[in-house]
Amino acid sequence: MKTVFITGANKSIGFETARQLLKEGYSIFLGSRDLKNGQEAVEKLKSEGLDNVEAIQIDISKDESVKSARIEIGKKTDVIDVLINNAGITGGFPQSALEATSQQFLDVFETNVIGQVRVTQSFIDLVKKSNEPRIVMVSSSQGSLTLADDPNNIYYHHKGAVYQPSKSALNMYSLVLAYELRETPVKVNVVDPGFTKTDFNGHRGTGTVEAAAARIAKYAMIANDGPTGKFISEEYNPETGECPW
Known part of the structure; x- marks a missing residue:
């Protein structure tokens, strides 16, 4: 049974991604900033008969929290087959180039960039032990220049x-x-789940969490001949899936 660690998975797209991968036979470590929320999410999944899931407390914006999560997961498994960096924040809107504060930038980059780096660097040793290692970075077509x-x-x-x-x-x-992992079996892809109706955007989105999660799960499960180093947005390009950087 393959093992997956998903950050920010107690609700919305992360939660639905966990559900879909559980149905595919994966075992899930469900990352949540608030452990109580994570445990409630786990109980909901178990009530659906999806039992191979466990909540892990992790705040990716804090070094010690990520280190603690790595220690906790390391007690339970020697391998992470799939790492899904899903957790993120918007920083609130509107965001004017002339009026956004330095603290807004610091807070958002702390989570959306540095937090992803923390998690990736902390768990890469477990990922590299997998026979078919995958890393999915959940991003957005809004990041396309x-x-x-x-x-x-x-x-x-x-x-x-x-x-x-x-x-x-x-x-x-x-x-x-x-690029750095190009000579290894690790496949790294950036996936845009699309403009999804969740509390992340005040439920202004047009897509469903089911469709968004399916896009992420697809690249968590790609075969050994699948792509790496790609920016995928099936909302932008339904035919090839590729999004311009």
């Missing part, structure tokens, strides 16, 4: 001076990570 500059993009007027740069930075980190 090409699309942000394209007036024909349907989200062209949806600008966020803090959130968008954080996702652009995460995308670049992921590219470098994939």
